[in-house]
Amino acid sequence: MTDADDAAGGPWKSEYLALHDPVTSLPNRLLMMEFLAGALSSPQAGQRSLAVFALDIDNFRHLNETFGLAAGDLILAETARRIRRCVRDNDLVSRVGADEFVVVATGLAGAKAVEGLYTRLQAALSVPVTLPSGAVAYPQADIGIALSPLDASEAGALVQCADLALMRAKDDGPGACCFFSSDMNEELTGRRSLEGDLRRAITADEFVLLFQPRCDAKTLELLGVEALIRWDHPQLGRLVPDDFVPIAEKSGLVIPLGEWVLRKACDTISRLPDLNVSVNVSVVQFRGGELVGTVESVLKTTALPPSRLELEITESVLIENTEKALDVLGRLKSLGVRLSMDDFGTGYSSLGYLRTFPFDALKIDRRFVGDLDHSKGALAIVQAILGLGRALGLQVVAEGVETQSQLDYLKADSCDEVQGFYLGRPMTEEALHAFIAERRLVS
Numbered sequence: 001m002t003d004a005d006d007a008a009g010g011p012w013k014s015e016y017l018a019l020h021d022p023v024t025s026l027p028n029r030l031l032m033m034e035f036l037a038g039a040l041s042s043p044q045a046g047q048r049s050l051a052v053f054a055l056d057i058d059n060f061r062h063l064n065e066t067f068g069l070a071a072g073d074l075i076l077a078e079t080a081r082r083i084r085r086c087v088r089d090n091d092l093v094s095r096v097g098a099d100e101f102v103v104v105a106t107g108l109a110g111a112k113a114v115e116g117l118y119t120r121l122q123a124a125l126s127v128p129v130t131l132p133s134g135a136v137a138y139p140q141a142d143i144g145i146a147l148s149p150l151d152a153s154e155a156g157a158l159v160q161c162a163d164l165a166l167m168r169a170k171d172d173g174p175g176a177c178c179f180f181s182s183d184m185n186e187e188l189t190g191r192r193s194l195e196g197d198l199r200r201a202i203t204a205d206e207f208v209l210l211f212q213p214r215c216d217a218k219t220l221e222l223l224g225v226e227a228l229i230r231w232d233h234p235q236l237g238r239l240v241p242d243d244f245v246p247i248a249e250k251s252g253l254v255i256p257l258g259e260w261v262l263r264k265a266c267d268t269i270s271r272l273p274d275l276n277v278s279v280n281v282s283v284v285q286f287r288g289g290e291l292v293g294t295v296e297s298v299l300k301t302t303a304l305p306p307s308r309l310e311l312e313i314t315e316s317v318l319i320e321n322t323e324k325a326l327d328v329l330g331r332l333k334s335l336g337v338r339l340s341m342d343d344f345g346t347g348y349s350s351l352g353y354l355r356t357f358p359f360d361a362l363k364i365d366r367r368f369v370g371d372l373d374h375s376k377g378a379l380a381i382v383q384a385i386l387g388l389g390r391a392l393g394l395q396v397v398a399e400g401v402e403t404q405s406q407l408d409y410l411k412a413d414s415c416d417e418v419q420g421f422y423l424g425r426p427m428t429e430e431a432l433h434a435f436i437a438e439r440r441l442v443s
């Protein structure tokens with residue numbers, strides 16, 4: 001290295017930056033993979049066990065959102081320090097994603113040592129972090145563990161095993177820890193093949209859109225429908241959204257899929273006078289940036305008046321990138337469509353969101369409605385949400401109404417709209433026509 005190199009930081013500096021994360025000064029994914037590959041191919045590799053720990057701060061986005069980006073960086077740096085303190089000098093700690101860390105621990109002697117390390121990690125990471133402002137953050141870390149040679153002996157495969165174990169830990173979480181097991185691989189294979197099928201299904205016309213009635217809570221008059229997707233899979237039969245929407249979201253296929261839903265829903269409802277339609281929009285459709293253009297084009301081609309379309313959005317959209325979300329929601333609003341917050345009460349339910357974002361309606365999650373008959377707590381929550389809706393001038397829709405007594409509770413507390421099996425199940429377009437015709441006869 002020359003003096004000139006030194007003064008400017010030199011090639012060492014740029015190499016350092018290429019392999020380290022500036023926030024925590026930890027090695028990045030590239031350096032971790034190099035280190036892991038080296039450790040696995042070393043002559044001693046066969047004789048000792050090596051463990052890969054994948055760690056993720058479960059609620060990091062929320063912490064960032066609550067305390068600000070600078071505090072988020074502090075939490076990451078503190079997490080890095082705590083992890084380092086748990087491991088030995090020749091183990092490697094790396095930051096591999098926004099809130100993801102990987103520890104490569106070499107030479108752990110048996111299961112006891114692995115357990116010892118994850119117990120230390122869990123204890124270290126569950127201590128609250130005090131921020132300079134005096135506020136206290138409670139990060140929650142999930143941990144997935146894979147072992148070599150037991151689970152895999154190649155670097156990429158081993159990290160993938162740890163990631164799969166982490167995914168399982170997150171399902172059990174927060175603060176959970178999980179070892180890799182081979183059934184997780186089967187799950188991954190299943191997901192990959194379903195992803196391939198999903199790609200084909202969009203062109204093969206295998207999706208069906210069902211419509212579930214939304215009614216006025218007092219008069220039970222039919223006001224609109226929610227569009228709900230189904231997939232008629234050639235081998236697996238009819239699949240519900242929980243079976244494939246998460247895969248469509250991970251692979252980005254939810255963007256063309258969401259466009260199909262929007263087009264089909266608006267087209268169907270444009271032929272039914274006075275009926276409104278609501279369509280679920282995934283957080284991934286928000287990231288892409290095409291959503292506003294798609295909605296605009298669909299409204300134009302189907303000639304559905306914008307005021308008859310409502311987009312149902314969950315809180316995850318707002319948590320991810322508040323500024324961008326606010327911009328997209330504002331532009332959707334200026335197209336004249338209605339916006340509702342779906343599954344209200346299940347996420348972070350920050351009241352701030354409700355005041356900041358231009359929502360027209362709130363949908364009370366069906367879990368609370370389902371518990372109305374036998375839980376005083378659920379009744380208190382539903383009443384609180386109804387009060388909140390009234391105070392903010394929002395319409396409140398209760399989902400998952402299954403009994404007359406649930407309907408009675410909701411009516412008594414002046415809920416605006418109701419939806420659920422008691423009023424009507426999700427149905428095909430033909431069944432919806434019959435449903436409307438029957439109501440005309442009755443009224």
Ligand code: C2E
Nearest residue numbers: 227228229240241261280281282400401402420421422426
């Ligand atoms: P969601 O938006 O909360 O939709 C309501 C879900 O509750 C639907 O499930 C509906 O069938 C079910 N449901 C309605 N009434 C009752 C009731 O009285 N009791 C019970 N137990 N359940 C009731 P579904 O159709 O399986 O949809 C599940 C979720 O999948 C939806 O939850 C929504 O988040 C998502 N989803 C559905 N269609 C689409 C879509 O086109 N795009 C996207 N991105 N997500 C969709």
Ligand code: CA
Nearest residue numbers: 226280312342
């Ligand atoms: Ca919905």
Ligand code: CA
Nearest residue numbers: 342343363399
């Ligand atoms: Ca919902």
